[in-house]
Every structure is written in structure tokens, then in C-alpha cells.
Amino acid sequence: MFQHLETLPADPILGLNQTFLKDDNPDKINLSVGVYQNAQGQTPIFTAVKKAEQELIDAQLTKTYAPQAGDPTFLNQVSRLLIGDTLVDELGDRLEAVMTPGGCGALRMGAELLVSTGFKGKVWVSDPTWANHFPLLQSAGLSLTTYRYYDEATNGVNFEAMMEDISNIPEGDIVLLHGCCHNPTGADISSEQWDQVISVLQERNLVPFIDVAYQGFGEGLDEDAYGVRTAVSKLPEVLVANSCSKNFGMYRERTGVIMVVTENGRQTQAAKSHIMSAARRCYSMSPYHGAGVVGHLLNSPQLTAEWKSELNKVRERMNRLRVGLAEGLNAAQSRINFDFVSRSNGMFCYLGIPQADVLTLRSEYGIYLLESTRINVAGLSEDNLPVIVERVTEVLTR
Numbered sequence: 001m002f003q004h005l006e007t008l009p010a011d012p013i014l015g016l017n018q019t020f021l022k023d024d025n026p027d028k029i030n031l032s033v034g035v036y037q038n039a040q041g042q043t044p045i046f047t048a049v050k051k052a053e054q055e056l057i058d059a060q061l062t063k064t065y066a067p068q069a070g071d072p073t074f075l076n077q078v079s080r081l082l083i084g085d086t087l088v089d090e091l092g093d094r095l096e097a098v099m100t101p102g103g104c105g106a107l108r109m110g111a112e113l114l115v116s117t118g119f120k121g122k123v124w125v126s127d128p129t130w131a132n133h134f135p136l137l138q139s140a141g142l143s144l145t146t147y148r149y150y151d152e153a154t155n156g157v158n159f160e161a162m163m164e165d166i167s168n169i170p171e172g173d174i175v176l177l178h179g180c181c182h183n184p185t186g187a188d189i190s191s192e193q194w195d196q197v198i199s200v201l202q203e204r205n206l207v208p209f210i211d212v213a214y215q216g217f218g219e220g221l222d223e224d225a226y227g228v229r230t231a232v233s234k235l236p237e238v239l240v241a242n243s244c245s246k247n248f249g250m251y252r253e254r255t256g257v258i259m260v261v262t263e264n265g266r267q268t269q270a271a272k273s274h275i276m277s278a279a280r281r282c283y284s285m286s287p288y289h290g291a292g293v294v295g296h297l298l299n300s301p302q303l304t305a306e307w308k309s310e311l312n313k314v315r316e317r318m319n320r321l322r323v324g325l326a327e328g329l330n331a332a333q334s335r336i337n338f339d340f341v342s343r344s345n346g347m348f349c350y351l352g353i354p355q356a357d358v359l360t361l362r363s364e365y366g367i368y369l370l371e372s373t374r375i376n377v378a379g380l381s382e383d384n385l386p387v388i389v390e391r392v393t394e395v396l397t398r
């Protein structure tokens, strides 16, 4: 049966990480993977998460199945964290949430829901977008195409082009938007620009599918939710895929949620039943542990306060590193003005150096970034920053 199977090439991001691990350069630096790292290069467990986990385990009396839609405390708390208490109450039965295996599971369940409606249009994603959006959505049967987003000339969003493209999308299509901390570019739209995008979606009867994987990594928990909150307050139909992998550090626990807002409670219940049916066909129900921990944490004011303070420190550290990189590179060379690096949001940004230099950094110095020039800002550290500045400058000014 398997004699004709050929081994597939590795995923570009995960594959590069494997190459990094095999590299015997003692000075190697990994700026490619999408996980937060502290000054020691570790991805620590948040103290508040560890406490919540211990309390949950101590109190747990059974491992029987959780409700299929997910842990009710988790679903309620995580919806309130993202959408805000007032709006959750206002939306009432127009909003439902289903627990998923991470943000990827949420994206996939959102895609399955769209397919189950008989939707035959296109899903429009930013150019560029997170590489996994394509396989996740296309393999559910959706057809994807792009709207213009990133401008290499300014290393920021080409908002005019984005608006022009979105204004020409056929009515009824889906527009995938990054809720905050755009991956891979780190270039976000402002609150005013969100307002304008949402007005066009409203005028043209377009449905947003908002991917939120970094709430709290950009400007703050509430600030990063601006787009989602505005969309659900203004539009009749919205899908939101939310991941707890980064902001709760739950990566391997596969903790996420798909949220759906429709015109009324009846439609939302129907949508929820289709999501649960899709889940049943794929994996029956989502893993519980991560959701149980996040739900327990958010249900405790004390643990929530502790987690928020830890999350603030993570964000502030990434911001310091980002500014340090921009200032270091600007001081060391004049070929590229790296101010845009300090303006980027979240864990990623493009470095905007020639692709040949990306390969030279990798082969000669063991400094790994993606060929798109995406770097993980959290892969920088107070220790490796001077070395990175020196080597990037050396390669750039050869």
C-alpha cells in the first residue's frame, strides 16, 4: 500500500528549525521559530499558568469527557477576555464559542463551517500571510486568494492598496484579517484603519474571519482586541479563530477556540452544531487540559492579575529588543533605515535585507531567519543582540 509514497518536503518553518538543531556551529542563533524565548533562550511556563495547572490537577476528580463544545468556564472567560464583558452581554445568543485544538484547529473548524454553508466564493488573505493559512483552509475545500497588504518600499502596510482591493472583493466573500501582530510582517493597521476596513466590509456585505494568535503581545490585551470588538459590534456575521498558544504559553497543550457571531441565536446555534459535527468527524472533541487551565486561571482574579503582569513583562521585553535591534543597526550602517523594526508589533517582523544575505547569515554565522526575512523578535536577547547587529551589518556592507 505504501510503496509508492514519497516523503514530503518538510514544512518550511519547522524544517528550518530541524536544520538549525543539526547545525554544529556553537554560536548559532535561531530567529526563525514562532515561540517566545526569555533571556536564557527558554520558553518558560508562566508562573500563573503553573499555579492554575496545579490547582486544577489537585481539584480534578475525573477524566471523563468534557462537554463536546468545551469547558464552559474556559469558553465564557476566553470570550470575555477577547470580546469584552459589555459586548459579550450585548451579543447574547448571537455569539457562541467552541473549544478547538489550538488556533490551527479554530481556523480549520471555521473553514469547515464555511464549507458546510455551501459557500462557493473566495477567502481573501493578506499578501503575505501566515504560511499555514493556505493548507489549513484549502484542505477544507475553500479557495484562497490575496489582497495587497505589505509594502516592501516602506516596510509597512500599504493601506491604500489594501482598501482598494477589499473594496473590489465580490459581495459575500470572506476576508481573513490578522486581529493583531501580523504574522509574518509585524505590520498592523491602526484603530482608525480598522474602522475604515470594517465600514467597507459592512457596505459590501463581506464576512471577516479574524485570526487572533497574539492578544497581549502587541499593545495590550484590550488594544489588541480593537479590530475583533469593532467587527462584532458593527457586523451581522463574524468568525474569530483565537489561540492561547502564545499569550498563555500553552503551545503544546493545543488550546484554542472558534467563535461565531451571526444575525440571531437560531443561526448561531445552527452554526455551532455544524462546527461540532465537523469536530466529531475529525477528532471528536478538543483536548481539555489547556482549556481547563486557562479557564481556571481566568476565573481567578488573583491568577489573572498575576498572568497579566507576566504578559506585560513579556511584551515590554520584546519591545526593548525590537528597539535595541533597530537602534543598533541604524548606528552601525546607513544602507537601510531600520526604524520600521521598532514600529512593528508582536513577535515577528521582516528584516527587509536581501535574500542572499539571509542565506549568508545562515551559512557563515549560523544565524537563522526565514527566507522571507521574517525574524522572531523573541529570539533576540540582551546577550546575542550585539553579535546579531555586528553580523547583519557585516553582511549588508560587504
Ligand SMILES: Cc1ncc(COP(=O)(O)O)c(C=O)c1O
Binding pocket: 034, 101, 102, 103, 104, 105, 130, 178, 183, 211, 212, 213, 243, 244, 245, 251, 255, 256
Ligand atoms: C497567525 C497565526 N494564526 C494561528 C496560529 C495558531 O497557532 P496554534 O495552533 O499553535 O494555536 C499561529 C501560530 O503560530 C499564528 O501565527
